[in-house]
Amino acid sequence: MVGNSPQDFIEALPFARALGMRLEEIGDGKARISMDWDPRFVGDPATGVIHGGAVSALMDTCGGAAVMSYPGALTTATIDLRIDYMRAAKPGQRITAEAECYHVTRRVAFVRATAHDEDSANPVATAAGAFTFDRKEGH
């Protein structure tokens, strides 16, 4: 994902809007974004569980938002993202992702993220990724 400023992050991204993402909190290299369960996002109709791809999209958006909120960030794009799926998200429950940009170099930002449903003690998925990092002048 790619972005220009953290404030209007979600509304400016048509696909984040299509998935109904809500920016809960952002700042200082951290972001929290949530997404409601929706029958259109289901991956396996036998279980009603959300498709992994929708969880990936949430994690990617949240990771990008975390990078954009890191001091001095100008733009970013995902280089790679690995998602580990711990368990199926409960059908009907909202999924919340929390991402942290825990290290940046001159050109690269490193991010880790976790997603959970309404049982916040047991993650649904974790992610680790590298993002491009372009700095504002003077940073």
Place this chain on the structure above:
Amino acid sequence: MARPEPVQQVKRRRDLALKTLVDSVPYAGFLGINFERHGDELTAVLPYDEKLIGNPVLPALHGGVIASFLEVTAIIELSWAMLWDEVETGRLTPEAMAANLPRLPKTIDFTVDYLRTGLPRDGYARAQVNRSGRRYASVHVEAWQDNRARLFAQATGHFLMPPRGNG
């Protein structure tokens, strides 16, 4: 020797089985993904749509759209490979499939490399099952837009196979 099955009948059965499989995944429909088939080979197609954009300035496809496209392609390919023999031998008819949808593989992990910006136009993807055991499978997926040799993304994933044997 029995006469070979008429070609239209073979195609109808395969196309119907594939359609039943793909239509059973709501998220694939939400993204607008469809599959073209030549024999057992599948190519996933992601027709461009405005809602798939992540960066309206460039504009570029959302990274989550690309990851989703690759993961949908991997799961459909893996399921298709799993069901192929049963569909071919007639042990599993498309009608029986529709009435009792097959359980799909579950993603264990999925790693996406974003190689180039996803342009605002159609995308294509093909998956290769590198290893498929009774319990675990490893799948690689490649996606491109204009040139097959210039990938805009690729991914590798591991999957837990559903228990098989009762259809």
